[in-house]
Amino acid sequence: MIEVRKLVKRFGLKTVLRGLDFDVQPGEFVALLGPNGAGKTTFLRILSSLARPSLGEVKIAGYRLPGQAAAVRARLGVVSHMPLLYADLTAEENLRFYARLYGLQNPEPRIAEVLEMVGLEGRRKDLVRTYSRGMQQRLAIGRAVLHDPDVMLFDEPYTGLDQDASTMLDIVLKSVASQGRTVVMTSHDLARAEDLATRFDVLSHGVITASTSREGLGSSNVLTFYKQSLDA
Amino acid sequence: MNSPSLARSSFVKAVAAIVQKDLAAEYRSRELLSSMMVFALLVIFIFNYALNLEPSVRAKVTAGVLWVTFVFAGTIGLNRSMAVEKDRGCLDGLLLAPVDRTAIFFGKVISTLIFMLLVEVIMLPFYGLFYNVNLFNPGLLLVMLLGSIGYVVVGTLLSSMAVQTRTRDILLPIILFPIIIPILLSALDASNGFLNHLEFDLIQPALGLLVALDVIFTAVSFMVFDYVVEE
Known part of the structure; x- marks a missing residue:
């Protein structure tokens, strides 16, 4: 579903990604782990067509980036630590706006379905500015799945959430992943990554330095795997 | 429906969605219009x-004072219009949509233009009151429309660049004002012509130049917007 070959991204003289290779099969949930400044967010921004690669090849669902970016974007749902929502619109109005941008025909039943999925049907007519951070993040996930994308990218979705909001987000994320979508999530929360993902990749100094499936962990855990791959 | 008309339809729908969203958000907050209005009133x-x-x-300086007022108030509008998109990551939300990115540009241009024209039309009677000058001149209204189109087109493109920086509020006027000088001078010439009741033949060169500049700046913005907003 995602194929990345020898990806390089430079910002001026600084090289952030250094010939990164990455493959994700349909239905996989990949947790992308790594220290701050490793290039995780830059990598996700390239996958989501918000940044251009300096060199290398990126294909999502068979479409190349940046050449076929519009086709990629139609199959992509992105959630970051920013909500990407308008504070002066209601939840319903935000989703209706994005439904129009994604060209959804008859969006109202889908909007109702998504609001129910993220548990906000009772607050659908409230302005987003009145929402807590956790509610905004759940609505952000609703926005990202509105057009039923094949691939979901989550960039640190737990940032700024308290324990209750994180638990609620767990439920929503599991629901999103259980629908057969391909998911790539960056996170510093190793316990949550271990709970959700089927594969764990470590990105360090601009390349993938280690990768293992859930089965590959054996009796070990993600924390041990992560520390070993950084020490190596 | 064949594919070119489908593409055209989705382009128009995306532009309409962005304009409608901006108007609805402004109707709720009234932040942008009120700040532009108060600032314009203070300048006058x-x-x-x-x-x-x-x-x-006073009659002779009318065009100059009016355009300085519109340009200053417009800068507030341009900054605010893009800041709303950037502050909560909404610009990324727009860029992630599978629409031609120039639809985003034109959507923002049209909504900012609506706000700017609203401020201009409301300011005219106030100006007339303060300066005791009659400004209800169809020619002047035409120049205001053409000048504002050029100003907002260039301003939207540059504010989408400036908004990516930490110094966006300061940066926009610094990069915008030198570029809009040709638009401003043509608008001033044409406005003076209409206000002083000159023959249309004498106003036509300035008016023609203003139209040409609008077309050129719109075409250039159309071509480069995609590159400006992408990292």
């Missing part, structure tokens, strides 16, 4: 006392 008020002119001279 300050000029009125600072210049302290004879009634006959």
Whole structure:
């Protein structure tokens, strides 16, 4: 579903990604782990067509980036630590706006379905500015799945959430992943990554330095795997 | 429906969605219009006392004072319009949509233009009141429309660049004002012509130049917007 070959991204003289290779099969949930400044967010921004690669090849669902970016974007749902929502619109109005941008025909039943999925049907007519951070993040996930994308990218979705909001987000994320979508999530929360993902990749100094499936962990855990791959 | 008309339809729908969203958000917050309006009113008020002119001279400076007011108030509008998109990551939300990115540009241009024209139309009677000048001239309204189109087109493109920086509020006027000088000078010439009731043949060159500049700046913005917003 995602194929990345020898990806390089430079910002001026600084090289952030250094010939990164990455493959994700349909239905996989990949947790992308790594220290701050490793290039995780830059990598996700390239996958989501918000940044251009300096060199290398990126294909999502068979479409190349940046050449076929519009086709990629139609199959992509992105959630970051920013909500990407308008504070002066209601939840319903935000989703209706994005439904129009994604060209959804008859969006109202889908909007109702998504609001129910993220548990906000009772607050659908409230302005987003009145929402807590956790509610905004759940609505952000609703926005990202509105057009039923094949691939979901989550960039640190737990940032700024308290324990209750994180638990609620767990439920929503599991629901999103259980629908057969391909998911790539960056996170510093190793316990949550271990709970959700089927594969764990470590990105360090601009390349993938280690990768293992859930089965590959054996009796070990993600924390041990992560520390070993950084020490190596 | 064949594919070119499908593409055209989705382009138009995306532009309409962005304009409608901006109008709905502004209807709720009233932040942008009120700040532009108050600022424009203050500029007119300050000029009125600072210049302290004879009634006959006042008519001669009308075009200059009006356009300085519109440009200053417009900068507030441009900054605010893009800041709303950037602050909560909404610009990324727009860029992630599978629409031609120039639809985003034109959507933002049209909504900012609506706000700017609203401020201009409301400011005219106030100006007339302060300066005792009759400004209800169809020619002047045409120049205001053409000048504002050029100003907002260039301003939207540059504010989408400036908004990516930490110094966006300061940066926009610094990069915008030198570029809009040709638009501003043509608008001033044409406005003066209409206000002084010159023959249309004498106003036509400035008006023609203003139209040409609008077309050129729109075409250039159309071509480069995608590159400006992508990292």
